[in-house]
Amino acid sequence: MSRRRQIYEGKAKILYEGPEPGTLIQYFKDDATAFNAQKKGTISGKGVLNNRISEHIFTLLGGIGVPTHFIRRLNMREQLIRQVEIVPIEVVIRNVAAGSLVKRLGIEAGTQLPRTIIEYYYKDDALGDPLISEEHIACFGWASQEEMHDIADMAIRVNDFMCGLFAAIGIRLVDFKLEFGRIWENDYSRVILADEISPDGCRLWDMVSGEKLDKDRFRLDLGGEVEAYQEIARRLGLMPEGAETTVADLDTHRKNKGK
Ligand code: TMP
Numbered sequence: 001m002s003r004r005r006q007i008y009e010g011k012a013k014i015l016y017e018g019p020e021p022g023t024l025i026q027y028f029k030d031d032a033t034a035f036n037a038q039k040k041g042t043i044s045g046k047g048v049l050n051n052r053i054s055e056h057i058f059t060l061l062g063g064i065g066v067p068t069h070f071i072r073r074l075n076m077r078e079q080l081i082r083q084v085e086i087v088p089i090e091v092v093i094r095n096v097a098a099g100s101l102v103k104r105l106g107i108e109a110g111t112q113l114p115r116t117i118i119e120y121y122y123k124d125d126a127l128g129d130p131l132i133s134e135e136h137i138a139c140f141g142w143a144s145q146e147e148m149h150d151i152a153d154m155a156i157r158v159n160d161f162m163c164g165l166f167a168a169i170g171i172r173l174v175d176f177k178l179e180f181g182r183i184w185e186n187d188y189s190r191v192i193l194a195d196e197i198s199p200d201g202c203r204l205w206d207m208v209s210g211e212k213l214d215k216d217r218f219r220l221d222l223g224g225e226v227e228a229y230q231e232i233a234r235r236l237g238l239m240p241e242g243a244e245t246t247v248a249d250l251d252t253h254r255k256n257k258g259k
């Protein structure tokens with residue numbers, strides 16, 4: 001069997017050539033990085049959980065009319081996606097003050113923001129993904145005005161939907177990061193949601209205890225990373241019931257359900 005062609009390797013995922021033109025296979029690694037890869041580690045089983053959680057959320061978003069790159073899950077660590085041209089912007093949506101917002105502006109962590117904030121960061125590891133404004137995006141042509149309009153619109157829709165989804169399972173959606181990609185049809189392009197939505201790129205706090213159930217467990221050396229990701233999957237209804245659940249069970253469970 002010939003080895004499939006690797007298209008790109010990122011910090012948490014690998015992209016391989018897909019079975020048909022215009023498709024890719026997105027492989028979820030267990031690798032974790034923080035602070036622009038200054039901190040590195042592995043969270044055993046993270047890739048399996050993120051693959052499943054991202055599939056779930058992208059499928060639900062597709063159901064409410066948000067276009068995404070997701071086609072279908074292939075196995076424990078891989079999903080088939082549409083090939084896109086990634087817009088070099090990280091879109092961060094904030095509902096509650098945390099992370100870099102707290103550091104930058106001195107707002108107390110945990111403060112509910114009076115309105116949702118959308119921030120843009122330029123995707124460039126060498127520069128450490130700097131915060132940018134729409135002026136920079138327009139000036140340097142990273143996305144058109146029309147694309148930015150669509151991106152902001154989708155970001156708000158995703159946020160509204162995800163706030164409700166997580167509130168229903170006792171979780172506060174503090175903030176999260178989205179990425180978008182262009183797809184071309186003849187001479188026209190449009191932007192769709194790409195990358196992943198998982199505890200790697202979201203801050204998820206238990207509504208009652210305030211416990212962090214996301215990658216901040218790794219960033220802040222709190223421990224219990226896999227348990228936190230598993231708890232998110234469990235509350236989303238993606239884990240089989242029972243205390244002894246392991247990541248390996250997750251796949252068995254899906255197969256048994258015939259999905
Ligand atoms: P921040 O507070 O560090 O700016 O992060 C805001 C949100 O974006 C948080 O949920 C984590 C996510 N994020 C990423 O997914 N990738 C990144 O590189 C960074 C800096 C943040």
